[in-house]
Amino acid sequence: MCFTVNESEFPAVDIFVTTADPILEPCIITMNTVLSLLAVDYPAGKLALYLSDDGCSALTFYSLVEMTKFAKLWVPFCKKYNVQVRAPFRYFNSKSTPMEDDSTNMGNFARRSMLQLRGRSHVMVIQILLFSVVSNARTIHLLLRVSGVMTNAPLMLNVDCDMYANNPQVFLHAMCMVFGFKKEENYAFFQFPQAFYDGLKDDPFGSRFADAFVRIFAQLLFLAFYNMSNEDLHKMFGNSIELRESAAQILSESNSKIENRRSPSNFIEVGLLYGSTTEDVLTGLGIHGRGWRSAMTSTDPLAFLGCATTTYQSALTQQKRWVAGLFEVLFTDKNPLLLTVKGNLWFRQALGYFHLCLWAVHSCLDIAMLLGILERVVWEWEIWDSIVHDLEIRSFGFVVCAGMQIYFDVSKHSASFEKYVT
Numbered sequence: 179m180c181f182t183v184n185e186s187e188f189p190a191v192d193i194f195v196t197t198a199d200p201i202l203e204p205c206i207i208t209m210n211t212v213l214s215l216l217a218v219d220y221p222a223g224k225l226a227l228y229l230s231d232d233g234c235s236a237l238t239f240y241s242l243v244e245m246t247k248f249a250k251l252w253v254p255f256c257k258k259y260n261v262q263v264r265a266p267f268r269y270f271n272s273k274s275t276p277m278e279d280d281s282t283n284m285g286n287f288a289r290r291s292m293l294q295l296r297g298r299s300h301v302m303v304i305q306i307l308l309f310s311v312v313s314n315a316r317t318i319h320l321l322l323r324v325s326g327v328m329t330n331a332p333l334m335l336n337v338d339c340d341m342y343a344n345n346p347q348v349f350l351h352a353m354c355m356v357f358g359f360k361k362e363e364n365y366a367f368f369q370f371p372q373a374f375y376d377g378l379k380d381d382p383f384g385s386r387f388a389d390a391f392v393r394i395f396a397q398l399l400f401l402a403f404y405n406m407s408n409e410d411l412h413k414m415f416g417n418s419i420e421l422r423e424s425a426a427q428i429l430s431e432s433n434s435k436i437e438n439r440r441s442p443s444n445f446i447e448v449g450l451l452y453g454s455t456t457e458d459v460l461t462g463l464g465i466h467g468r469g470w471r472s473a474m475t476s477t478d479p480l481a482f483l484g485c486a487t488t489t490y491q492s493a494l495t496q497q498k499r500w501v502a503g504l505f506e507v508l509f510t511d512k513n514p515l516l517l518t519v520k521g522n523l524w525f526r527q528a529l530g531y532f533h534l535c536l537w538a539v540h541s542c543l544d545i546a547m548l549l550g551i552l553e554r555v556v557w558e559w560e561i562w563d564s565i566v567h568d569l570e571i572r573s574f575g576f577v578v579c580a581g582m583q584i585y586f587d588v589s590k591h592s593a594s595f596e597k598y599v600t
């Protein structure tokens with residue numbers, strides 16, 4: 179089916195970028211992410227970007243102010259010359275840049291062009307709100323409330339501060355998914371696979387997660403569509419114009435309430451679920467458990483690219499947090515099997531989620547396999563090669579391999595996500 183939609187009918191999107199530490203997550207990277215998102219191919223008036231800084235860093239604020247000055251040149255430049263890589267640090271580092279000849283130097287060309295475009299820029303407004311929050315889930319939660327008061331877009335895009343938009347048409351691809359299904363109202367969120375532009379050779383710490391099965395389940399980036407009619411939105415957040423007038427009061431209320439939401443039992447109807455450090459998976463489970471569906475697409479070029487962990491310590495910390503967070507999910511009321519029985523999670527979806535949540539237990543299989551190999555070596559040395567024992571080891575190896583095979587199969591064929599390759 180082929181149909182066209184007038185630009186004026188495009189839905190508004192609120193973009194949430196979260197940052198927490200200007201040292202671990204350098205401002206220059208965050209600002210590049212913001213610039214790449216501001217420059218995407220989408221009607222400018224339909225986008226609102228919210229940047230939260232849990233570190234309350236003056237450096238981030240200063241960078242933001244400087245970035246907006248640059249954005250007034252950068253965004254029209256990207257649109258006029260249809261620049262494909264819209265994160266400046268990637269554009270100016272591009273290997274295709276002819277550096278020898280000054281007249282064709284991409285940097286000089288860009289500088290000249292941007293100066294010519296000065297004055298044709300979009301109006302940009304920075305507003306600063308101060309809150310005290312301590313996790314990504316709480317931050318996004320707060321951003322949801324704030325954006326509900328300020329722009330109240332029906333669509334939301336959430337990206338980490340180091341995930342820049344690598345495909346300028348990413349929003350258009352997303353809209354194809356949002357409105358491309360027969361029963362679009364059944365779809366709650368849309369994902370793009372997490373991919374990285376850097377990282378070490380051969381990925382020794384597994385940071386890039388080259389294995390497709392991990393990518394399919396990694397709910398790391400998502401575009402959430404709340405499937406709320408205008409009436410529902412009005413009921414939930416009220417009329418934005420009126421609320422804007424009383425924004426200060428509402429925001430201070432949400433600020434005071436947010437601290438009372440530490441307990442997972444305090445379920446919040448709109449927003450991310452608390453109760454696990456991998457709040458994205460928990461929330462995804464909650465959404466799927468209510469019978470809503472999701473879809474994933476991979477575009478060419480890839481929609482978003484981020485920084486991979488490059489040190490043993492950081493990779494270990496990150497993976498430990500994920501593994502622990504995913505295991506925690508099993509002990510919440512969002513346990514996949516529980517949701518199959520009590521909720522609307524499909525059994526195959528539950529198996530897929532189980533596979534992911536049992537990541538911590540995978541290490542037992544790895545250790546068992548290692549012990550099997552070691553034992554085998556020892557037996558070889560002892561020239562004690564009884565056929566019976568050989569059979570034991572073979573059957574043990576088979577069980578391990580079969581178990582792993584099942585994991586791979588389940589993850590590949592799980593119906594959790596419908597994959598559309600555009």
Ligand SMILES: O=c1ccn([C@@H]2O[C@H](COP(=O)(O)OP(=O)(O)O[C@H]3O[C@H](CO)[C@@H](O)[C@H](O)[C@H]3O)[C@@H](O)[C@H]2O)c(=O)[nH]1
Binds near residue numbers: 197203337339457459
């Ligand atoms: O108190 C915090 C902690 C983190 N963040 C931001 O949250 C994002 C993700 O945090 P990070 O420490 O980079 O976690 P990762 O393990 O790299 O992130 C992956 O795993 C998280 C937990 O599942 C998800 O929230 C992320 O979307 C996903 O990319 C980053 O932009 C942070 O700046 C905050 O805003 N406040």
